[in-house]
Amino acid sequence: xxxxxxxxxxxxxxxxxxxxxxxxxxxxxxxxxxxxxxxxxxxxxxxxxxxxxxxxxxxxxxxxxxxxxxxxxxxxxxxxxxxxxxxxxxxxxxxxxxxxxxxxxxxxxxxxxxxxxxxxxxxxxxxxxxxxxxxxxxxxxxxxxxxxxxxxxxxxxxxxxxxxxxxxx
Numbered sequence: 001x002x003x004x005x006x007x008x009x010x011x012x013x014x015x016x017x018x019x020x021x022x023x024x025x026x027x028x029x030x031x032x033x034x035x036x037x038x039x040x041x042x043x044x045x046x047x048x049x050x051x052x053x054x055x056x057x058x059x060x061x062x063x064x065x066x067x068x069x070x071x072x073x074x075x076x077x078x079x080x081x082x083x084x085x086x087x088x089x090x091x092x093x094x095x096x097x098x099x100x101x102x103x104x105x106x107x108x109x110x111x112x113x114x115x116x117x118x119x120x121x122x123x124x125x126x127x128x129x130x131x132x133x134x135x136x137x138x139x140x141x142x143x144x145x146x147x148x149x150x151x152x153x154x155x156x157x158x159x160x161x162x163x164x165x166x167x168x169x
Contacts, residue, residue: 001037001040001041002037002041002043002046002049002050002053003049003050003052003053003056004037004053005033005034005036005037005038005040005041005050005053006033006034006037006049006050006051006052006053006054006055006056006057006081007053007054007056007057008033009029009030009031009032009033009034009050009054009077009080010030010053010054010055010057010058010061010077011057012029012030012032012033013026013029013030013054013069013073013074013077014057014058014061014066014069014073014074015061015066016029017069022143022147023114023140023143023144023147024076024110024113024114024140024143024144024145024146024147024148025147026070026072026073026076026077026113027073027076027077027080027106027109027110027113027147027148027151028147028150028151030054030076030077030080030151031080031106031151031152031154031155032151032154032155032158032159034047034050034054034080034081034084034155035084035102035152035155035156035158035159035160036155036158036159037050038050038084038088038159039156039159039160044085045085046081046084046085047080047081047082047083047084047085047088047105048081048082048085049081050081050084051077051078051079051080051081051082052081054077054078054081055078058074058077058078070117071116071117071120072113072114072116072117072120073113075112075113075116076109076110076112076113076148077109079108079109079112079113080105080106080109083104083105083106083108083109084102084105086105086108087101087102087104087105087108088101088105098156098160099152099153099156099157099160100153101156102152102153102155102156103148103149103150103152103153103156104149104152105148105152106147106148106149106150106151106152106153107145107148107149107152108148109148110144110145110147110148110151111141111144111145111148113144114140114141114144114145
């Protein structure tokens with residue numbers, strides 16, 4: 001189930017590329033399958049297992065020449081699983097603290113993607129992959145962070161509200 005959730009997140013990131021002009025928006029497509037996987041199978045290291053499923057799926061897409069993907073989008077996808085594991089480590093956090101932890105996981109994953117994207121531009125490694133971002137400054141980082149926080153928060157609200165209602169009396 002966890003590997004499938006990761007694979008679904010990878011398909012959402014690699015196979016669908018809407019023309020949103022918002023820096024860091026790829027995590028918005030990846031978060032829902034990953035967070036729902038965590039809600040359905042709440043296990044230790046579940047996020048990392050989902051990241052493995054996502055990574056395998058990206059490799060299959062890449063080997064087959066399918067999909068159009070940006071390196072930073074794949075990094076945010078692959079980093080989201082371990083970021084969820086890190087954010088959920090320790091004591092369980094009910095209510096709004098749980099949602100806050102998922103928002104922090106989204107920010108962590110997208111911050112890593114931002115720095116990778118900046119490094120690619122800084123060192124001129126774009127090659128044949130032009131990217132819409134010509135600059136990297138605080139406003140772009142804020143966009144990456146906001147997309148990560150929104151993705152984690154909304155996905156956890158959807159997935160954990162549903163599971164809480166299902167498990168109720």
